Amino acid sequence: MTLPKTQVGFCYDNESRKLVKVTDLPVKQPTRGEVLVKIEGAGLCNSDLHVLSPRGGPIDLDGSNDKQRFVMGHEIAGRIVSVGEGTETTFKEGDRVAFFITHACGQCLDCRLGRDNTCGAKAYGLNQDGGFQEYILVDKLRTLLPIPDNVSYEQACSACDAILTPFHAIQKAKDVLTNPATKVLVVGVGGLGMNAVQILRNYPVDITAVDLKPELKESALKFGANRFGTSLDQITDEDEEFEPMFNLVFDFIGSQGLYDSYYMQLQRRAKIMMVGLAKPTFQIHNFLNAMREIEIVFSFGGNSQEQLQVLEWISLGRLKPITSNAPLDEVPKYLQLLKEGKVVGRVVFQPKL
Numbered sequence: 001m002t003l004p005k006t007q008v009g010f011c012y013d014n015e016s017r018k019l020v021k022v023t024d025l026p027v028k029q030p031t032r033g034e035v036l037v038k039i040e041g042a043g044l045c046n047s048d049l050h051v052l053s054p055r056g057g058p059i060d061l062d063g064s065n066d067k068q069r070f071v072m073g074h075e076i077a078g079r080i081v082s083v084g085e086g087t088e089t090t091f092k093e094g095d096r097v098a099f100f101i102t103h104a105c106g107q108c109l110d111c112r113l114g115r116d117n118t119c120g121a122k123a124y125g126l127n128q129d130g131g132f133q134e135y136i137l138v139d140k141l142r143t144l145l146p147i148p149d150n151v152s153y154e155q156a157c158s159a160c161d162a163i164l165t166p167f168h169a170i171q172k173a174k175d176v177l178t179n180p181a182t183k184v185l186v187v188g189v190g191g192l193g194m195n196a197v198q199i200l201r202n203y204p205v206d207i208t209a210v211d212l213k214p215e216l217k218e219s220a221l222k223f224g225a226n227r228f229g230t231s232l233d234q235i236t237d238e239d240e241e242f243e244p245m246f247n248l249v250f251d252f253i254g255s256q257g258l259y260d261s262y263y264m265q266l267q268r269r270a271k272i273m274m275v276g277l278a279k280p281t282f283q284i285h286n287f288l289n290a291m292r293e294i295e296i297v298f299s300f301g302g303n304s305q306e307q308l309q310v311l312e313w314i315s316l317g318r319l320k321p322i323t324s325n326a327p328l329d330e331v332p333k334y335l336q337l338l339k340e341g342k343v344v345g346r347v348v349f350q351p352k353l
C-alpha cells in the first residue's frame with residue numbers, strides 16, 4: 001500500500017495556546033517495534049475544550065510535557081496499515097484497534113496491578129500526538145486493543161473515555177450495586193452521565209437522574225432512569241411518595257451548588273463517586289459527612305482491562321453509545337458547538353468523510 005508523505009492534522013500549539021491546522025504533518029513509516037494506524041475515528045470530548053481553555057493547556061500530571069505542538073484527539077480507533085519490520089507482535093495489517101489513552105508502560109507496579117490508567121504522564125491527544133489526523137505512528141503496542149467485529153469505529157471511540165470513565169467509577173461501587181434496595185442518584189446526564197445510566201441499568205438498582213437541561217428527560221428515561229428532574233426538589237414536588245435518600249451518588253459535574261443540593265439527601269454510609277471536574281476546588285462538610293460515615297471517592301478514567309469489557313458490553317448490545325460523524329476538517333466548528341452546549345452524544349471525526 002502506498003502511503004502519503006504528509007497529512008492534515010489539528011494540533012495544540014504551546015506558544016499560542018490555540019488549536020492550529022497543519023497541512024504538512026509527516027506520515028512516518030514504522031520501524032522495529034512500531035505500527036502505523038490509519039485513523040478511522042477520533043472522538044471530540046470536553047477535555048479538548050479544557051486543553052484549549054485559558055487556564056487549560058496539556059493535561060499532564062507531572063508537568064513533563066515538552067512538546068511544542070501535538071496533535072489533539074484522545075478517543076481514537078483505526079486500522080493497522082503497516083507493521084515495522086522485525087516487530088514482535090500478534091497484531092497484523094488490517095487489524096481494527098481502539099486506543100488506550102494512557103501510554104502505560106506495562107512494567108510499573110500500577111500497571112502490574114491492573115491500574116494502568118494511573119501509569120506515567122503521557123497520553124494520546126492530551127500531551128502527545130493523538131487522533132485529529134489521518135495516520136498515527138504507535139510505539140507502545142500495549143495501548144492498542146482489538147475491536148470486536150460487530151462494534152463500529154465510532155462506538156469504539158466512545159469506549160475510550162466517554163463510556164470507560166463512568167464504567168470505571170461504577171466498577172468501584174460494584175459491591176452496593178448488586179443490592180436491589182440500592183438507590184442511585186446520577187448528577188449530570190449530558191454525556192458521561194447518560195452513559196452511566198445505561199451501564200447502571202444492567203444492575204437491579206433504582207436510578208434517579210438530575211440535570212439542569214429538561215430536554216434530557218426523554219433520553220434519561222429511555223436509557224433506564226426510573227425518574228428525571230431538573231432538581232431533586234422538582235422530583236419530590238411531582239412525586240410526593242418518593243423519598244430522595246440515596247445510597248450512592250455519581251456526580252458528573254463536580255460543583256459546589258450541585259454537591260450542596262444532594263449531600264444531605266444521603267443514607268448513612270452512602271458513597272459519593274466524584275467524577276466531574278467542573279470546579280477545581282469546592283468545600284465539603286466535614287462534621288455532617290463524618291457523623292453519617294459518608295465515603296467520598298474520586299475517580300479518573302478507567303483501566304485497559306475495563307476498556308476491553310466496555311467493548312465487549314457494546315458487542316453484546318448491553319450498551320448503545322450515541323454517536324454521530326463529522327469530517328476531520330470540521331474540528332474547529334464542533335469545538336465551538338460543544339462549548340455552546342449544542343452537541344448531543346459523541347461526535348466522531350473521520351478523515352475520509
Ligand SMILES: [Zn+2]
Nearest residue numbers: 045047075161
Ligand atoms: Zn475524552
Ligand SMILES: [Zn+2]
Nearest residue numbers: 105108111119
Ligand atoms: Zn506502568
